[in-house]
Amino acid sequence: MIVESSAIVAKGLGIRRGGRWLLRPASFGIPGGVIGIAGPAGSGKSVLLATLATLRRPQTGTVELFGEPVTTRTALRRARARIGFLPSDARWASGSTVTDFVSYAAYYQRRPSSSVRRVLDGLDLADVASWQLNELPADLRVRAGLAAACVHAPDLAFLDAPLSGLPAHAVRDLVPLLGTVAPTVVVTAESAADLGWCDRVYLMDAGRLALADRVTARLVRPVFRPPQRTMPHIAAAWSRAHRSRGALAHA
Amino acid sequence: MSELARLVRPARVARVARVVRLDARGGALIAAVALLAADGAVAAWRGLEPGVADWDGAVAAVEGSVRWLGPLGAGLAAWTGLRAQRLDYLRALAARSPAVAVLHDLSVLVAVCVLGYAAGALVACVRAFSVGGFGWIHPVGLTAGAATLALFVIVGYLSGRLWAHPATVAAVVAGSAVWASGRPRWGWAGLLPPVELGRVDLFEGLKGEVLAGQMFWAFGAGGVLVLGYVAAVTRRRGPAAAAAVALLVTAVCTLRLEAAGGVVTAPSAREYSCRDWPVTVCVHPALKGALPVLGAAVAPLATRLAGTPAAFGRVEQRSAREPAGVSGGTAAFHLTGLKDGFARRAVREIEAGLWRCPEPGLAGPGSYQAQVSAWLRDEPVPAAPAVPFTRWDEQRRRAWFTAHYPAYRVCGLGPASYAG
Numbered sequence: 320m321i322v323e324s325s326a327i328v329a330k331g332l333g334i335r336r337g338g339r340w341l342l343r344p345a346s347f348g349i350p351g352g353v354i355g356i357a358g359p360a361g362s363g364k365s366v367l368l369a370t371l372a373t374l375r376r377p378q379t380g381t382v383e384l385f386g387e388p389v390t391t392r393t394a395l396r397r398a399r400a401r402i403g404f405l406p407s408d409a410r411w412a413s414g415s416t417v418t419d420f421v422s423y424a425a426y427y428q429r430r431p432s433s434s435v436r437r438v439l440d441g442l443d444l445a446d447v448a449s450w451q452l453n454e455l456p457a458d459l460r461v462r463a464g465l466a467a468a469c470v471h472a473p474d475l476a477f478l479d480a481p482l483s484g485l486p487a488h489a490v491r492d493l494v495p496l497l498g499t500v501a502p503t504v505v506v507t508a509e510s511a512a513d514l515g516w517c518d519r520v521y522l523m524d525a526g527r528l529a530l531a532d533r534v535t536a537r538l539v540r541p542v543f544r545p546p547q548r549t550m551p552h553i554a555a556a557w558s559r560a561h562r563s564r565g566a567l568a569h570a
Numbered sequence: 571m572s573e574l575a576r577l578v579r580p581a582r583v584a585r586v587a588r589v590v591r592l593d594a595r596g597g598a599l600i601a602a603v604a605l606l607a608a609d610g611a612v613a614a615w616r617g618l619e620p621g622v623a624d625w626d627g628a629v630a631a632v633e634g635s636v637r638w639l640g641p642l643g644a645g646l647a648a649w650t651g652l653r654a655q656r657l658d659y660l661r662a663l664a665a666r667s668p669a670v671a672v673l674h675d676l677s678v679l680v681a682v683c684v685l686g687y688a689a690g691a692l693v694a695c696v697r698a699f700s701v702g703g704f705g706w707i708h709p710v711g712l713t714a715g716a717a718t719l720a721l722f723v724i725v726g727y728l729s730g731r732l733w734a735h736p737a738t739v740a741a742v743v744a745g746s747a748v749w750a751s752g753r754p755r756w757g758w759a760g761l762l763p764p765v766e767l768g769r770v771d772l773f774e775g776l777k778g779e780v781l782a783g784q785m786f787w788a789f790g791a792g793g794v795l796v797l798g799y800v801a802a803v804t805r806r807r808g809p810a811a812a813a814a815v816a817l818l819v820t821a822v823c824t825l826r827l828e829a830a831g832g833v834v835t836a837p838s839a840r841e842y843s844c845r846d847w848p849v850t851v852c853v854h855p856a857l858k859g860a861l862p863v864l865g866a867a868v869a870p871l872a873t874r875l876a877g878t879p880a881a882f883g884r885v886e887q888r889s890a891r892e893p894a895g896v897s898g899g900t901a902a903f904h905l906t907g908l909k910d911g912f913a914r915r916a917v918r919e920i921e922a923g924l925w926r927c928p929e930p931g932l933a934g935p936g937s938y939q940a941q942v943s944a945w946l947r948d949e950p951v952p953a954a955p956a957v958p959f960t961r962w963d964e965q966r967r968r969a970w971f972t973a974h975y976p977a978y979r980v981c982g983l984g985p986a987s988y989a990g
Contacts, residue, residue, distance in 0.1 A: 372659070373662075374659060392803070399664065400663075400665040403663070406656075411657065422589075426589045427589075427665070427666050428666070
């Protein structure tokens with residue numbers, strides 16, 4: 320269903336890879352909030368995420384972001400500056416320090432060094448800022464990836480399997496963060512049960528994207544309820560970041 | 571604060587340096603510098619002629635090293651361009667222009683490859699300098715090589731970026747190797763860089779206008795590709811206009827290279843370094859180290875030809891365009907380098923210029939002609955054919971040779987020549 324408030328609107332979007340449809344041509348809208356996309360390995364979640372983030376071209380159809388079709392280069396560039404993307408694998412940067420990695424992202428986002436410090440503080444990474452990524456435990460690596468992806472306080476964040484392979488306690492700590500990195504967050508996981516904390520969960524399989532039923536969502540929602548003591552701290556940090564960017568835009 | 575001052579603000583420079591460092595580390599480009607430097611040094615060294623101390627030869631060797639470095643640099647660039655896609659989530663989804671990441675990568679790649687090239691240039695220049703290099707270095711020639719290498723890098727990187735497939739890397743390396751070494755060497759197209767200048771005749775000099783044409787051609791072609799790509803991704807008119815200018819420069823340079831007619835050298839003023847004992851031997855100043863060996867090698871031939879019409883008192887190195895032989899008391903020979911046996915080859919060339927056989931077999935192994943020729947060259951005299959000549963002493967051989975020189979000139983020696 321497409322509604323006016325949809326952050327992402329796909330019209331006739333079809334994605335093929337290796338001679339098969341990962342997503343058969345379909346039109347749909349993804350509203351704001353925290354959206355989960357679940358599907359088994361190889362179902363095409365990562366490719367769909369990259370396509371919605373404009374990193375891949377679809378075989379058919381178009382994508383509208385923030386209410387604007389990204390068919391022209393100008394519109395594409397404008398939309399891309401408002402997107403944050405966390406891939407499932409960022410081993411290329413494993414030899415660099417957290418600060419270098421986030422500074423790298425900040426450079427391309429035209430963000431000052433202060434925004435690097437702010438995002439590291441907001442994600443509790445200040446203590447490990449000088450550590451190399453390959454020295455960090457997996458959950459801190461995810462936080463570092465989040466910091467790089469969201470150093471510019473994006474309006475739309477795509478997070479590809481950020482909780483995959485993490486221990487339960489790390490998942491509990493990370494879940495509250497994931498929902499606060501942007502007004503609209505699209506996150507993937509292999510199982511819908513891992514996305515119970517999302518506002519809405521879609522299932523992707525056999526080339527189709529369908530909304531998970533409410534019963535499933537209700538059953539899984541309590542599993543990863545955000546700890547209330549962490550949420551306000553992170554949310555406050557990010558709302559500050561968004562406010563400052565909004566102020567800049569108004570100025 | 572002026573725009574320039576803003577650009578070079580220390581904090582800003584440090585920030586860009588951090589980004590470049592991460593890019594270089596991510597692509598393992600720092601390790602590639604060592605490989606390219608080794609390749610450049612070996613390629614340049616191989617292009618140097620042993621014992622020749624001239625700057626033209628050094629420049630030709632360095633420019634020739636691009637034929638080896640180019641495909642390697644292009645392959646590295648294609649691989650980097652291919653792997654750059656994994657960074658798009660940070661560099662394409664960004665506020666900066668999409669051209670910035672490409673320009674960053676190209677800057678790092680060109681710097682890495684030019685460092686490798688500089689290693690080769692350093693080897694060649696230090697060697698030429700240490701042996702008192704003759705002539706003048708051509709900075710334009712060295713720059714032409716660097717610009718050509720940059721062109722290889724640009725082609726490789728953009729190919730890897732536009733066709734992100736592992737096969738692209740192999741195709742780029744193969745295509746670059748064919749362009750560098752497999753294309754026809756004749757005509758004006760043979761002058762498009764990278765050009766194999768080969769051995770530059772010591773009595774000729776590299777034409778500065780051709781080197782400049784090659785340099786600007788490489789700059790122009792590289793500019794067309796980079797600016798064209800930037801114009802395509804940014805949709806800006808400025809880069810598009812600059813790309814058009816670069817295309818014009820490339821076209822003009824192509825015409826100028828065509829006008830050169832495939833000739834990259836021009837005769838230069840003849841200069842000699844001479845040594846007067848035991849005979850007067852003169853060679854190009856870049857080969858003056860050969861004088862003592864040449865003098866000793868040529869002396870027996872000069873002594874044994876004394877009293878004949880072929881007697882000579884001066885031995886001169888000549889350009890490859892001029893024939894060897896003895897004329898007017900001067901023996902001319904060719905010398906391109908001081909590889910082992912160079913003096914023996916020079917003596918053979920002078921001696922071979924003394925006679926002309928109506929049939930090739932008359933001077934073959936076991937012939938009367940070959941026996942006398944060996945003696946003239948001061949080589950061991952063959953025992954066959956069994957003639958008194960093999961038993962005679964030096965004085966008698968010289969007397970006999972003076973008398974029979976006319977027969978020797980036309981390979982007319984036979985059993986009758988030794989009668990009486």
